[in-house]
Amino acid sequence: MRFDVVTLFPEVFPGPLAAGVLGRAIAGGLIRVEAHDLRAFAGDKHRQVDDIPYGGGPGMVLKPEPIFKAVRQIRGTATAPCVLLTPQGRALDQQLAAELADQPRLVVVAGRYEGFDERVRTSLADYEVSIGDYILSGGELAAMVLIEVVARYVPGVLGDEDSAGSDSFSDGLLEHPQYTRPAEFEGQRVPDVLLSGNHELIRRWRAEAALERTRSRRPELLQPSRRTTPPLSQPKES
Numbered sequence: 463m464r465f466d467v468v469t470l471f472p473e474v475f476p477g478p479l480a481a482g483v484l485g486r487a488i489a490g491g492l493i494r495v496e497a498h499d500l501r502a503f504a505g506d507k508h509r510q511v512d513d514i515p516y517g518g519g520p521g522m523v524l525k526p527e528p529i530f531k532a533v534r535q536i537r538g539t540a541t542a543p544c545v546l547l548t549p550q551g552r553a554l555d556q557q558l559a560a561e562l563a564d565q566p567r568l569v570v571v572a573g574r575y576e577g578f579d580e581r582v583r584t585s586l587a588d589y590e591v592s593i594g595d596y597i598l599s600g601g602e603l604a605a606m607v608l609i610e611v612v613a614r615y616v617p618g619v620l621g622d623e624d625s626a627g628s629d630s631f632s633d634g635l636l637e638h639p640q641y642t643r644p645a646e647f648e649g650q651r652v653p654d655v656l657l658s659g660n661h662e663l664i665r666r667w668r669a670e671a672a673l674e675r676t677r678s679r680r681p682e683l684l685q686p687s688r689r690t691t692p693p694l695s696q697p698k699e700s
């Protein structure tokens with residue numbers, strides 16, 4: 463899968479995407495990340511990519527022409543959906559990531575300043591995506607997050623034992639607590655069941671712990687409308 467990123471800061475790519483599991487996928491040619499300097503698509507000698515907002519007000523708005531030019535030239539004759547990163551977009555989650563991973567190619571546009579001319583949204587973008595309800599200074603970190611989350615769905619990117627579809631989050635629950643040695647650390651014991659060797663008991667303890675943690679921290683994840691697999695039924699009191 464190929465990601466073309468349009469940005470005013472192409473030098474920050476691939477950044478952390480070059481580390482670990484994704485770095486191997488990039489080195490192996492399974493994933494490509496190409497950064498394109500938006501300023502190279504500016505029409506004038508001052509390479510202006512932004513302008514003052516019609517109607518007045520503070521800040522600058524990204525002009526439509528350089529962005530349309532960039533996305534069209536990068537696409538060439540290929541088809542590749544255009545993903546616009548904005549605070550107003552659809553919240554990125556595993557479901558959207560899996561949908562985007564069905565594409566062989568995405569053109570990802572990272573903004574700066576106060577945002578994009580509305581015509582970029584209405585006539586160029588196929589998806590408008592946010593990575594969460596907090597304020598970033600621009601779309602570059604959001605682009606990296608999106609690329610990492612999507613690329614993990616590309617077959618072969620994760621090891622064979624692992625896969626995006628078997629991640630704990632793919633059942634819609636938070637992960638159960640995990641422990642490693644020592645069995646006691648600063649007076650805190652690892653739960654006996656995990657040392658018992660009884661794999662059926664361990665499986666049930668983990669399922670219950672995941673459910674309880676989700677109930678206490680992220681109850682909205684348990685709404686039936688968002689679930690992929692049903693939660694295990696509560697053990698009956700005896």
Ligand code: 9D3
Binds near residue numbers: 549572604
């Ligand atoms: C404080 C400025 N805001 C009010 C005028 C608007 C604003 C514009 C541009 C706020 C942030 C940004 C830059 N953000 C992104 O480009 C961005 C983003 C984000 O800030 N949060 C979550 N997801 C994303 S995706 C792109």
